[in-house]
Amino acid sequence: MATTSPYTTGIRSALNNKGVDNSRVGYKDGFVTVDGKNFLKADLNNKGTTYTSQANFDKAIGGLNLGNQPTASPVSPASVSPMAQAAANVTGKQAVYTPPSNQAVKTLGKIGTGIDQSAGFQFTTPEAFSYNAESDPAYQSQLALAKQNAADQQIDTNAMLRASGQGKSSYSETVANQIGNKAMSTLSDTIIPQLMQQAYQRYTDDANRNLQTQQLNYGVSQDQLSNLSSLYGLQNQEYFQNPLIESETTGNYLPEEAKAAISNLMGLKGQAETKGVTAAERADYSQQADAIRSYLDSIGIDSTKYGANISAAQASQVTPGIRTLQGQQLDQQNEQQQWENRFNYGQATGQFSNGQKTLQAQQMDTANSQYAEQFAYQKARDAITDQRWKTEFDENVRQYGLGYGLQQLSQSSDDAYRQAQLALSQDDNARQWLTYGDNQTGTTSTKYDGLTASQAISSLRDAFTVEDDKTGTKSIPTDTATKEKIYQQAMSLGLPDGQDSQVMISLGLTSQDIAAYDKKYGVSGN
Known part of the structure; x- marks a missing residue:
């Protein structure tokens, strides 16, 4: 099968294209000469025309003085240290960082070039034999x-x-x-x-x-x-x-270019921290480091961990990298697990880390409060001897709670009031009701004698419940105007801190609603 020869580059014509005058080109002992000196050995001589491959020609022309100016010895990019390259890139006060080229990509390019050159290779056949x-x-x-x-x-x-x-x-x-x-x-x-x-x-x-x-x-x-x-x-x-x-x-991906950039940055930090370095040198290192940090940011790596305020020793402890999708998922799982741990702890103790009590704890507090109030009410009622005041006391307590009933009793009959107070003071469980709110709010019982939370909920629910004309169902409207009125009336009851929020939440307001109205009306401490 015929293939194309790789030796398709005419040496003389290629030299002419490079500016070498034809008078300078010669041929001797298989070599093409320039100015009488061997330039390149011909790979093929066809009827006096010499040929070679493009790669061989490019390699030879690199060391030839073309006559325009002296040819400097080519320097391989790999022979220039990254530090020297970074220093060479400093222009005035602006440093520019050029990341090293990917070695694998360069090699792949060479493979592609080699395949392209060999794809047209063809073995040349000699001319037909003839004899003269x-x-x-x-x-x-x-x-x-x-x-x-x-x-x-x-x-x-x-x-x-x-x-x-x-x-x-x-x-x-x-x-x-x-x-x-x-x-x-x-x-x-x-x-x-x-x-x-x-x-x-x-x-x-x-x-x-x-x-x-x-x-x-x-x-x-x-x-x-x-x-x-x-x-x-x-x-x-x-x-x-x-x-x-x-x-x-690790969940972190660090490409080759980033690894090289970080290595250069650490080298600059080490030089800047060297004893005896001058201020000008340190400023130069800082400019180069800033350029590298900008590059790291551009590829998604947090450069603040290698900031100018971070020492080389501290920076060496950093695990750099671009967070992978798997790493991000792991982070989310860890965050979810931490949240669940906090939630479970709060459920076990009855109170979350932000101070909010669990529903079960709130229900327990309410149950304890209701029990203590009911017990105290019974003790106070039994102690009142006058049937008239007992009946009035019963009605006030039924409607507005024990605190209100006692307050009205003190205004109506000193004797009946003293009988009730004496009964309450003589029983530990009754005294518990008097001090229950004090333990919750840090106040004394004389500061609040109003409705309990459950009474407030019942009263406000009755006030705001409406009946649907078509279905006959009863519910509290959830529009903004109704919520604001519930907030206003609940706050007007003067409930202890925490109980007012409990009442409003029970009537359909959210924590966000309450916070918004608190801000609107300048309320704090709830």
Whole structure:
């Protein structure tokens, strides 16, 4: 199968394109010369035109003085330290950080270039064999020798004829012609086929050598591609696969470019903290570090952990990286678990970390309050001897609670009031009711003698409940105006702190509603 030769770049014409005058180009012992010095060994010489591959030409032209200006020795980017590169990028007071190119990507580019070059490779075939005796030096030599031998034989024959008395005659001419014809016949029938066979053998040998050279060169190019492919595999594993594997464990992904940038930044910090560094040097390091920090921010890495106020020792403890989706999910799971732990603890203790009591704890408080109030009411009622005041006391307590009933009793009958107070003071459970609100609010019982929370809820529910004309169902409206009126009336009852919120929540207000109305009316402490 025919393939294209990689040696398609004409060396002389390529030099001309680079500005090298044709008068400077020569050829000697297989080498193309420039100014008399060997420039490049030709890989192919086709009828006086020399060829090579583009890669070989580019490599050779790099070290050639083209005549315009001296050619500086090429410096590989890898030979320049990142610190020196960063320093070279400082322009005035502005530093620019150029991240190093990805090694695996560069190798992949070389592989692509090599494949493109070898895709058109074609083994060149020699021209068809032809033999021209007239242009063969060996034939010309044999022809001259045959003529000389024929002439010598003719001289000898003529001498013999003259000795026999025949002299110059038609016979002698015939004999001479026969000698010449025989010599030419031998040359044509024997010598020329031999010379042709020798020429064909040389043609075959040259063709075989040329084919072997092409095969070797093609094999070398394929070996280079194979080596590059192996190198790419190693680089891909080191710079891409390994960070991915690590990110599955840590939840942080750190690409090669970021790792190199952080390494440079740590180096700058170390230099800036070196004893004896000047203020100008420290400012220069700081400018370069700022440029690297800006780059880190641009690729999603928090540079504040490497800020100017962070020492090299502190920065070395940082685990950098871009949070992966798996890492973010793990963070959410941890946050959810922490919330559940706090919630479960609050459920177990009856109070959450923000001070809010659980519903069960609130219900327990309400039940305790109702029990204490009911017990105290019974003790106070039993102590009142006057049936009139007892009946009035019962009605006030039924409507507005024990505190209100006692307050009205004190205004109506001192004797009945003292009887009730004495009964309450003589019983521990009754005294518990008097001090229950004090324990909750830090106040004394004389500061509040109004409705209980349950009485307030019942009273306000009756006041705000409306009946649907169509369905007959009863409910408290949830519109903003109704909520605000409930808030106003609940607050006007003067309930202890915490109980007023409990009443409003029971009637349909949310914590957000209460906070908004507190802010509107300038209320604090609930």
